[in-house]
Amino acid sequence: xxxxxxxxxxxxxxxxxxxxxxxxxxxxxxxxxxGRHLLAGLELAARDVNGAGGIAGRPxxxxxxxxxxxxQRAAAAVEELARVGVAAVAGEYHSVVARAAAARxxxxxxxxxxxxxxxxxxxxxxxxxxxxxxxxQSQGWQIYADFLLGTGHSRIAVAxxxxxxxxxxxxxxxxxxxxxxxxxxxxxxxxxxxxxxxDELVDNRTTALLLLVGYPEPAVSIVKSVRRDRRLTGIVMxxxxxxxxxxxxxxxxxxxxxxxxxxxxxxxxxxPLGSRVETELRERLAESPSxxxxxxxxxITVLAEMLRCHGADRARTATSxxxxxxxxxxxxITFSRMPGIxxxxxxxxxxxxxxxxxxxxxxxxxLHSG
Numbered sequence: 001x002x003x004x005x006x007x008x009x010x011x012x013x014x015x016x017x018x019x020x021x022x023x024x025x026x027x028x029x030x031x032x033x034x035g036r037h038l039l040a041g042l043e044l045a046a047r048d049v050n051g052a053g054g055i056a057g058r059p060x061x062x063x064x065x066x067x068x069x070x071x072q073r074a075a076a077a078v079e080e081l082a083r084v085g086v087a088a089v090a091g092e093y094h095s096v097v098a099r100a101a102a103a104r105x106x107x108x109x110x111x112x113x114x115x116x117x118x119x120x121x122x123x124x125x126x127x128x129x130x131x132x133x134x135x136x137q138s139q140g141w142q143i144y145a146d147f148l149l150g151t152g153h154s155r156i157a158v159a160x161x162x163x164x165x166x167x168x169x170x171x172x173x174x175x176x177x178x179x180x181x182x183x184x185x186x187x188x189x190x191x192x193x194x195x196x197x198x199d200e201l202v203d204n205r206t207t208a209l210l211l212l213v214g215y216p217e218p219a220v221s222i223v224k225s226v227r228r229d230r231r232l233t234g235i236v237m238x239x240x241x242x243x244x245x246x247x248x249x250x251x252x253x254x255x256x257x258x259x260x261x262x263x264x265x266x267x268x269x270x271x272p273l274g275s276r277v278e279t280e281l282r283e284r285l286a287e288s289p290s291x292x293x294x295x296x297x298x299x300i301t302v303l304a305e306m307l308r309c310h311g312a313d314r315a316r317t318a319t320s321x322x323x324x325x326x327x328x329x330x331x332x333i334t335f336s337r338m339p340g341i342x343x344x345x346x347x348x349x350x351x352x353x354x355x356x357x358x359x360x361x362x363x364x365x366x367l368h369s370g
Contacts, residue, residue: 017061018054018312020046020303021081021089023074023101030069031215033246034093034292038116039064040284041296042091044277049304055312060304067092071100078104078112087312088113090299093292095119095137095165102130102343111317114343115299116292119165123342128318131335131344133295133302137165138172138340140263140351143370144240145176147261147353148208150368153236154182157206159197159213159222161189166212169240173210189213194225201232208236211260215243220252227256238262245290250361258358261367265291267330267350268369274329288362291330298328 022042025035042062049060063086065077074097081089088111092098098117105112106127114122114130118137123130148156156177160166174184185204187197201209209226211219219239226232239262243249250257270278277297281289303317305326310316321335321344335344351370357363 017059018307019061019063019084019086020300021078021086021091022062022064023067023077023089023091023097024064025069025093025097026064026066027068030067030097031093033248034116034290035066037246037281037285037290037293038091038093038296040281040289041277041293041298042115042300044280044284045297045300045304049300055304055307060300062300067094067097067101069094069097071097074098074101075104077101078108078110082108082110086110087307087314088303088317090303091115091296092117095122096163098122099164102127105129109314109318111303111314113299113303115295119168120341121168126337126342128321128344130342131321131346133298133333133346133349134265135349135351136338136341136345137168140265140370141169141172141240142176143351143368144238144261144263144353145173145180145182146370147368148238149177149180149182151236153208154180155185155204155206156182156208156210157185157187157201157204158210159187159189159192159218161213161218165241169212173240189218189222194218194222197222198225198229198232201226201235206235208238211237211239211243212241216248216252219243223253223256223260236261242291244356245292247287247362250356255358255361258356258361261353261355264352264354264364265330265349266294266352268352268366270329271331273327277329294329298326298330298333301328302326302333 024039046062067074090113093116095117098114102122106129112130114132116134118134120136213219237260242262244260244262281293310320326333338345353368354364357365
């Protein structure tokens with residue numbers, strides 16, 4: 001059941017708190033593990049803001065809503081959060097869900113800082129009400145395509161399911177690779193079994209397969225099928241959407257989870273703030289924090305600074321994205337307008353291609369940096 005949530009250890013004084021809505025996938029079919037990490041980052045940052053005096057002496061309160069990866073549920077949550085008087089909204093992981101939330105926030109005049117979704121077209125038209133921390137999909141996935149070309153892969157197959165997000169990713173890869181002599185074969189996983197997909201990979205003589213599919217299924221079954229097919233011993237699998245980032249991937253696949261490159265939005269080295277936050281997130285989560293947890297922390301850090309500087313008035317917040325200059329866990333955060341992106345965007349977000357090390361599946365290797 002959805003209910004307001006205050007950071008642990010923070011007393012609530014009715015009517016005195018500054019409230020921020022938090023959109024998080026906490027139940028299926030949402031990616032629950034990603035939601036848990038995102039919420040851990042949001043809550044830790046809120047605790048730190050309150051430990052430093054809150055917002056002009058007023059406590060910061062998170063009002064958490066579970067989107068369950070449902071766009072309609074997310075849009076309804078934004079409407080409710082607007083009614084209960086939040087100053088802004090942060091969060092969300094799933095791109096299609098974030099798009100629905102952004103559209104509703106834009107229509108209602110409610111500032112929304114999207115934490116972790118990457119779909120370029122987050123809104124249909126330019127808006128002052130929405131900003132984003134995660135890199136745009138076109139930026140990250142082009143870097144991923146360059147990594148593939150740089151490692152000798154020009155004939156790529158994508159195992160894809162019907163989705164605006166997957167279709168957008170496939171188009172970015174296809175256009176970027178085609179301009180550089182590469183090609184993309186699209187395999188429709190709504191019509192193919194993993195075994196039939198393996199036959200297609202052999203017939204098309206592809207050297208790399210990208211997983212543009214849901215998780216855990218059919219992603220896990222596809223990985224197992226490819227790993228066990230002797231005809232495909234030399235094929236490289238990749239997951240630009242980041243499925244291998246989370247511990248559950250390694251738990252479900254064991255050694256098969258390694259050597260699957262994915263996009264990760266962390267710097268090569270964390271600074272003092274990032275290192276301290278990493279330690280505290282690890283304690284909260286009882287595992288290594290994903291980049292999604294850092295995105296959650298940075299979201300609250302940015303909004304808290306905006307609210308301190310410009311007050312809790314929604315219109316003033318929406319006009320202040322261009323003036324943001326905040327030290328986050330992963331670098332200095334500012335927002336700007338980027339060509340083809342309709343929202344305020346952190347243009348310098350770190351981008352890496354990493355994989356799980358075959359020698360130790362709980363260890364990550366950095367293969368390429370954008």
